[in-house]
Amino acid sequence: xxxxxxxxxxxxxxxxxxxxxxxxxxxxxxxxxxxxxxxxxxxxxxxxxxxxxxxxxxxxxxxxxxxxxxxxxxxxxxxxxxxxxxxxxxxxxxxxxxxxxxxxxxxxxxxxxxxxxxxxxxxxxxxxxxxxxxxxxxxxxxxxxxxxxxxxxxxxxxxxxxxxxxxxxxxxxxxxxxxxxxxxxxxxxxxxxxxxxxxxxxxxxxxxxxxxxxxxxxxxxxxx
Amino acid sequence: xxxxxxxxxxxxxxxxxxxxxxxxxxxxxxxxxxxxxxxxxxxxxxxxxxxxxxxxxxxxxxxxxxxxxxxxxxxxxxxxxxxxxxxxxxxxxxxxxxxxxxxxxxxxxxxxxxxxxxxxxxxxxxxxxxxxxxxxxxxxxxxxxxxxxxxxxxxxxxxxxxxxxxxxxxxxxxxxxxxxxxxxxxxxxxxxxxxxxxxxxxxxxxxxxxxxxxxxxxxxxxxxxxxxxxxxxxxxxxxxxxxxxxxxxxxxxxxxxxxxxxxxxxxxxxxxxxxxxxxxxxx
Numbered sequence: 001x002x003x004x005x006x007x008x009x010x011x012x013x014x015x016x017x018x019x020x021x022x023x024x025x026x027x028x029x030x031x032x033x034x035x036x037x038x039x040x041x042x043x044x045x046x047x048x049x050x051x052x053x054x055x056x057x058x059x060x061x062x063x064x065x066x067x068x069x070x071x072x073x074x075x076x077x078x079x080x081x082x083x084x085x086x087x088x089x090x091x092x093x094x095x096x097x098x099x100x101x102x103x104x105x106x107x108x109x110x111x112x113x114x115x116x117x118x119x120x121x122x123x124x125x126x127x128x129x130x131x132x133x134x135x136x137x138x139x140x141x142x143x144x145x146x147x148x149x150x151x152x153x154x155x156x157x158x159x160x161x162x163x164x165x166x167x168x169x170x171x172x173x174x175x176x177x178x179x180x181x182x183x184x185x186x187x188x189x190x191x192x193x194x195x196x197x198x199x200x201x202x203x204x205x206x207x208x209x210x211x212x213x214x215x216x217x218x219x220x221x222x223x224x
Numbered sequence: 225x226x227x228x229x230x231x232x233x234x235x236x237x238x239x240x241x242x243x244x245x246x247x248x249x250x251x252x253x254x255x256x257x258x259x260x261x262x263x264x265x266x267x268x269x270x271x272x273x274x275x276x277x278x279x280x281x282x283x284x285x286x287x288x289x290x291x292x293x294x295x296x297x298x299x300x301x302x303x304x305x306x307x308x309x310x311x312x313x314x315x316x317x318x319x320x321x322x323x324x325x326x327x328x329x330x331x332x333x334x335x336x337x338x339x340x341x342x343x344x345x346x347x348x349x350x351x352x353x354x355x356x357x358x359x360x361x362x363x364x365x366x367x368x369x370x371x372x373x374x375x376x377x378x379x380x381x382x383x384x385x386x387x388x389x390x391x392x393x394x395x396x397x398x399x400x401x402x403x404x405x406x407x408x409x410x411x412x413x414x415x416x417x418x419x420x421x422x423x424x425x426x427x428x429x430x431x432x433x434x435x436x437x438x439x440x441x442x443x444x445x446x447x448x449x450x451x452x453x454x455x456x457x458x459x460x461x462x463x464x465x466x467x468x469x470x471x472x473x474x475x476x477x478x479x480x481x482x483x484x485x486x487x488x489x490x491x492x493x494x495x496x497x498x499x500x501x502x503x504x505x506x507x
Contacts, residue, residue, distance in 0.1 A: 009371045017359045081353035084321055085414070088355075089372035090344035224322055 003098070006091040010099025017076075018107065028069045028111050033118060035061040040122040050123040055185035058119050059141065059178050065111055066174075067167045070149035073100050074157035083157075087222060094218035097150060101214070105146035112138050130188045133195045137188065140203040141181035147210045148173055154221045177206055270297040270453030271331050271338070271346060271422040273318060278327035280313050280477075287313040289477040290327070296485055297333070300444065300454040300467050302493060305474035311457035312352065314474070315424045318455060319349045333421065345373055348420030350428050354411040358400040362391050362410050365399060366417060373418040381417065388443075389413045405436040412443065423447060425456035429464045441466045465493060 018024055039057045043049070077083035086096050116134075120127045127134060149170055156165040184199035214221070273295045280288040288310045295301055303311045316322040317329060320340060331338045331346075338346070349355070356365040366382030375381050386392045389409040394402070399410065408428070415423065425444075429437045445467040448454055458464060471492035473481035483489040 005374075006372060009368065013357075013360070013368050016364070017357065020359060079358060081351060081355055082357055084319075084349075084351060084353070085355035085369065086372070087321055088319060088344065088347065088349055089369065090341075090374070091372055224316075 003092045003095050006089075006095035007098040007102065010086070010096060011102045014100060014103035015106070018103070024069055024072060025107060025111065028065050028107075029114055031068055032061050032065045032111060032115050035064055036115060036119055036122060045123060047124050050125055051189040052186065054119070054123045054125055055189060056182045057123075059182045059185065061115075062108070062112055062141070062145070063171065063174060063178055066108060066145045066149050067170050069107060069111070070104055070146070070153045070170070071156075071163065071166050073104060073150055073153040075153075075162065078157060083222065092218075093222050094215045096222060097154065097214050097218045100153075101146050101150045101211075104150050105142055108142045108146055109138065112142065125189060130193050133188055133193075134185065136195075137181060137184045137200070137203070140200065140207060141177055141184075143207045144177040144181075144203060144210065145174060147207060147214060148177070151210070151214050151221060158224065177203065180206070269333060269421065270299070270451050271333055271343075272297045273422065273453065273455070274328075274330045274332070275314075275317075276328040276330070278314070278317060278324045278329060280310075280317060280322065281325040287477050288317070288324070291474075291477070291479055292327075293472065293479065293482070295453060295455060295470075297453055298448070298451050299485060300448045300469045301456070302465055302468040302471045302489060303455065303457040303474060304459075304471060304493060305457075308476075309474040310477040311474055312426055313477075315349070315351075315426050315455065315457060318422075319347055319424050320344065321349075331422070345418055346421040347424065348415035348418065348422070349424040349426075350408075350411050350415045351426045352430070354399075354407045356399055356407070356410055356414055358398065361396050361398055362386060362402070362413075363395040365410065366414060369414055369417055375418060385413045385417050386410075405432055408432055408436065408440075412440070416447075420452070422453045423455070425454065425464075427457055427459060429458065437464060440464050468493070 036057070039061070043053070043057075045053060074083065077086070083096075087093065113135075116127060116138075119125070149166075152166055152169045152173070156162045156169060159165050180199045180202045184196055184203065187194045187196045187199070273293075275291050275293045278288055278291040279286065291310075291314060303314065305311055313322065317324050320343065331343050333346075356362075357368075360368065363379075363382050363386065366385055367378045370378035370381045383392070383395065386395050389412060391406060391409055391413065394406065399407065402410065412428070428440055428444075432440060441464050444454060444456075444464055448467040448469075454467075456464065468489045470485055470487070471481070471483045471489035472479055473492050481492045483492045
């Protein structure tokens with residue numbers, strides 16, 4: 001079975017499972033909403049402060065959302081040891097990771113797109129003029145978040161204290177994505193707006209490196 | 225008609241009824257061109273599994289110590305031994321779910337040795353856990369796995385697989401609503417989905433009531449009659465041991481008793497039962 005076909009099959013299963021229960025999406029949206037509102041109340045930023053610090057707060061909120069949302073990605077497979085069932089199938093082991101990465105990317109992007117208007121209203125930021133480049137930055141940052149998070153979720157799922165381990169592993173590794181995404185978003189909110197090629201290249205390189213690493217070592221990551 | 229060529233002309237897992245029209249028969253791609261007698265390595269035969277000095281270490285603990293065995297095509301082997309003796313580890317290594325720390329595992333069909341890429345679609349496993357998703361229906365689970373095994377017409381194959389395990393009426397129900405026995409039946413349907421040539425069962429009777437055990441015993445007999453190689457770990461005596469042709473006892477990761485392919489397995493099974501009873505009494 002081709003890698004693409006197996007990945008698509010696993011992605012479809014992940015989407016079906018999540019959209020049936022909506023547990024993860026619902027919880028994460030509420031959580032990020034609370035974080036964004038609390039940040040807003042705590043700092044009560046002016047318009048210029050919002051443009052300067054808002055992107056950092058926004059990406060921090062997305063990072064927290066990622067660490068919450070990515071945790072069950074492989075934990076769910078432990079309930080009936082369904083990861084073993086996936087590994088018994090004659091498919092490329094990377095397709096298991098790729099299917100979950102794709103699902104996590106879509107879930108996170110959906111959460112971000114839902115929360116972006118809330119952020120714009122609370123922080124008094126006009127996002128519509130920069131929507132297209134902003135979505136590009138969101139997509140690149142979210143690929144990094146989903147790729148790294150899925151890999152570490154696979155690692156953490158087999159460890160003791162797994163609930164604590166994922167954020168501990170994930171947050172330091174994602175610091176470069178956080179910085180690059182924040183800087184790229186700050187550039188977009190400047191007057192005049194600017195899409196920094198440096199940060200875009202940085203985000204793309206991060207995504208490519210982690211995807212390649214996951215492809216090379218995917219089989220070992222999924223072993224007991 | 226156990227052992228007959230006619231019986232073995234079916235695929236291992238097509239054990240209960242004829243294919244419905246519109247469902248193509250699965251084709252296993254055995255590299256041999258031998259006769260279709262299971263024990264001669266024909267296209268429908270079971271697999272031969274060879275363990276050479278297999279060792280498995282989990283940190284400081286040795287789970288398996290130099291296991292060397294050859295399990296021939298069409299054998300039905302019971303692995304016995306108390307908890308922690310290495311039965312599950314041996315099954316996991318056979319299913320390619322765990323790598324041995326040392327030693328070699330080879331699979332062959334007839335005279336041809338199979339590569340690991342070639343082997344996965346020939347193995348079915350029923351593990352301790354049921355290996356199906358609680359959040360999906362019985363049919364969705366089987367369709368999902370049929371797609372992963374690249375089987376033609378996954379929906380028809382899933383429905384066809386649910387019938388012999390008696391779950392057709394519950395096909396659209398979520399697995400989380402199933403009883404233990406029904407979950408075990410679904411696990412068996414999943415394992416048999418791709419018509420495997422080698423079936424691995426890890427304590428398949430665990431949690432089944434006497435009726436369920438009887439059903440499982442009959443199922444194993446049919447699969448064995450059709451030429452499948454079966455390796456199962458088991459505790460004590462139960463209905464699933466009826467078709468066992470060979471018994472192997474493991475103790476602390478070593479093979480201590482092996483009835484051999486032509487020996488009497490029930491001696492080893494009886495010994496295992498006596499030891500387990502004694503250990504139980506001692507506790």
